[in-house]
Amino acid sequence: MSAEDTVRRQVEDFLYMEARLADESRYEDWEALVTDDMHYWVPAGSAQQDPADGLSYINDNRARLATRIRQLTTGKRHAQTPPSPMRRVISNIEILSDDGAEIRVASNFVLYELAVQSTTRLRIWPGRVTHLLRRIDGQLRMAAKTVELVTATEPQPNLAFLL
Amino acid sequence: MGERPRLDYGALVADDRVHGSVYTDPQIFEEELDRIFIRGWVFVGHESEVPAPGDWVTRRLGREPVIMVRDREGGVGVLANRCAHRGTALCWEPRGHSTSFQCGYHAWTFGLDGSLRAVPYPAGFDRDKADLGLDRPGQVGGYRGFVFANPDGGAGPLADHLGTGGVGMLDRLCDLSPTGSIRLDRGWIGHRVNSNWKMWPESDNDGYHLNWVHASMVAAAPDTYYQEVVLGGETGNQSLAVDWGGGHFELDFRPSYGHELAWLGAGRDKVSGYCQALEAALGVERATQLLWDGPPHGFVFPNLFLGEMNLAIIEPISTGEMVHWHSCVQLEGVEEPFNRRLLRQSEAALGPAAFIVPDDAVTAERMQLAFGGARPEWAPQGRAWIDMSRGLAREQVLDGGRRAALVSDETTNRAFWHHYRQVMSSAGVAASGVVAASGVVPASGVLPASGER
Numbered sequence: 001m002s003a004e005d006t007v008r009r010q011v012e013d014f015l016y017m018e019a020r021l022a023d024e025s026r027y028e029d030w031e032a033l034v035t036d037d038m039h040y041w042v043p044a045g046s047a048q049q050d051p052a053d054g055l056s057y058i059n060d061n062r063a064r065l066a067t068r069i070r071q072l073t074t075g076k077r078h079a080q081t082p083p084s085p086m087r088r089v090i091s092n093i094e095i096l097s098d099d100g101a102e103i104r105v106a107s108n109f110v111l112y113e114l115a116v117q118s119t120t121r122l123r124i125w126p127g128r129v130t131h132l133l134r135r136i137d138g139q140l141r142m143a144a145k146t147v148e149l150v151t152a153t154e155p156q157p158n159l160a161f162l163l
Numbered sequence: 164m165g166e167r168p169r170l171d172y173g174a175l176v177a178d179d180r181v182h183g184s185v186y187t188d189p190q191i192f193e194e195e196l197d198r199i200f201i202r203g204w205v206f207v208g209h210e211s212e213v214p215a216p217g218d219w220v221t222r223r224l225g226r227e228p229v230i231m232v233r234d235r236e237g238g239v240g241v242l243a244n245r246c247a248h249r250g251t252a253l254c255w256e257p258r259g260h261s262t263s264f265q266c267g268y269h270a271w272t273f274g275l276d277g278s279l280r281a282v283p284y285p286a287g288f289d290r291d292k293a294d295l296g297l298d299r300p301g302q303v304g305g306y307r308g309f310v311f312a313n314p315d316g317g318a319g320p321l322a323d324h325l326g327t328g329g330v331g332m333l334d335r336l337c338d339l340s341p342t343g344s345i346r347l348d349r350g351w352i353g354h355r356v357n358s359n360w361k362m363w364p365e366s367d368n369d370g371y372h373l374n375w376v377h378a379s380m381v382a383a384a385p386d387t388y389y390q391e392v393v394l395g396g397e398t399g400n401q402s403l404a405v406d407w408g409g410g411h412f413e414l415d416f417r418p419s420y421g422h423e424l425a426w427l428g429a430g431r432d433k434v435s436g437y438c439q440a441l442e443a444a445l446g447v448e449r450a451t452q453l454l455w456d457g458p459p460h461g462f463v464f465p466n467l468f469l470g471e472m473n474l475a476i477i478e479p480i481s482t483g484e485m486v487h488w489h490s491c492v493q494l495e496g497v498e499e500p501f502n503r504r505l506l507r508q509s510e511a512a513l514g515p516a517a518f519i520v521p522d523d524a525v526t527a528e529r530m531q532l533a534f535g536g537a538r539p540e541w542a543p544q545g546r547a548w549i550d551m552s553r554g555l556a557r558e559q560v561l562d563g564g565r566r567a568a569l570v571s572d573e574t575t576n577r578a579f580w581h582h583y584r585q586v587m588s589s590a591g592v593a594a595s596g597v598v599a600a601s602g603v604v605p606a607s608g609v610l611p612a613s614g615e616r
């Protein structure tokens with residue numbers, strides 16, 4: 001297997017694991033995948049804008065992401081109590097760059113979420129993710145995750161889980 | 164089912180309780196669109212959203228799609244988003260810029276003032292173009308950049324609608340800017356909720372629910388200023404639930420703030436540039452008062468939530484669906500880092516992924532589900548009522564004619580419902596929503612709304 005194939009395999013394994021932890025609302029396990037400078041961003045429009053300039057659905061630096069996880073783990077986050085059953089499918093994985101230290105990778109996803117907290121409706125969340133993955137002590141970690149929802153410009157229902 | 168007699172809103176909304184069918188009954192929803200969103204004054208947007216001639220945004224007044232546009236003279240108009248020929252929507256994006264509005268169907272072209280300018284193949288068209296401009300609200304008015312419309316035109320002056328309470332709250336927000344002006348130029352985020360729209364004037368201004376609905380936020384971020392202004396409940400703060408009359412109300416946190424800028428959650432050292440700009444513009448005494456008081460947390464009937472440094476528009480969709488649109492207030496005349504601080508606070512508080520409002524949303528959805536079977540006919544049977552009696556006996560009339568009780572009392576909810584009952588019980592039928600004049604706020608942007616300024 002070529003070196004590039006090995007990297008792709010590692011990246012895919014990471015993306016699938018990260019998706020599974022998010023799907024299963026394993027908040028602290030998911031949080032263990034992020035770096036100390038993690039930026040978690042879900043823009044409300046096109047991702048071309050600077051997140052500092054406008055209003056985003058989610059625009060978490062590491063401290064705010066920690067608050068988000070703390071809130072979810074209180075057991076009193078009603079918008080995710082009980083947690084939504086979820087499964088997402090990831091595809092169209094493209095490695096955009098790899099400078100040896102960091103890998104930028106983009107992928108498409110479709111997430112199915114059952115809103116068991118109230119309406120019990122099945123919600124479908126399609127979009128594209130760009131991950132910035134960093135090699136730390138031989139492991140991949142997330143330094144940034146940007147989620148561009150297909151529906152980003154439209155009103156969204158509750159989005160209190162980890163995308 | 165036979166024909167239903169005219170609904171008696173006095174039988175559905177009592178002084179101290181409300182019947183659950185007001186959230187779920189389709190006839191009531193239709194009557195609300197007529198009596199509140201056509202016959203009354205409705206918030207449309209803010210002038211700063213359309214700074215230059217030709218700038219426009221699209222909105223809905225109840226179910227009616229409209230365009231708010233800056234015209235060539237600098238005024239802000241509100242036009243029906245519907246070609247006067249065959250009815251095609253003229254604008255289908257949330258915002259844009261045009262020198263005119265051209266319909267995609269047969270290329271009828273309208274000026275920024277809504278007048279019909281050109282029709283292709285004019286030889287075959289012998290109507291007077293002056294009769295075929297875009298529909299527009301009967302009245303449009305503005306106060307400090309806030310644009311309101313009354314589609315029917317018969318609601319009387321905007322100043323009478325806003326009253327002391329509405330004007331006062333808008334003043335308290337705008338006065339926080341060294342230039343007296345706010346901007347809403349960072350866009351809007353929509354939060355779609357499967358609840359009735361009226362649960363939002365309730366929830367956004369309920370001083371009683373925070374310790375339970377927002378328990379996870381309190382646990383995860385225990386150092387917010389909400390601790391000192393509302394979370395202490397009845398005995399832990401001096402805040403007030405206030406009924407200003409006219410359907411306007413607020414949770415008045417001012418008596419609880421223990422230091423200047425408490426509402427910002429940041430000391431003077433973090434925002435010294437802002438404090439200096441305010442003092443330079445208004446003098447130290449006035450600036451100090453503003454820095455202590457902060458922005459209002461209140462509601463302007465029927466669809467504008469003033470959530471401190473955020474605004475929200477309550478948009479009804481159907482009995483069981485609404486959109487809670489929010490934007491972040493930006494102050495004119497301050498440094499960019501200050502406004503960016505406000506953006507970050509807004510992201511934490513409002514929207515589908517924020518730390519606060521999603522828990523209100525799921526609560527409202529559960530309430531909607533619980534009233535799913537409620538019918539007005541149940542009211543006399545004593546079934547499916549909500550109780551909102553809390554604190555009724557200890558309300559007091561304070562200065563300015565406002566009724567007030569403790570922040571945990573349901574005075575704000577009663578303020579909404581008592582006005583709602585009055586509006587919904589009013590006799591008569593809406594006049595035509597199509598009037599050809601006066602749908603523009605003058606270029607000055609400020610109508611003589613009251614003697615308050």
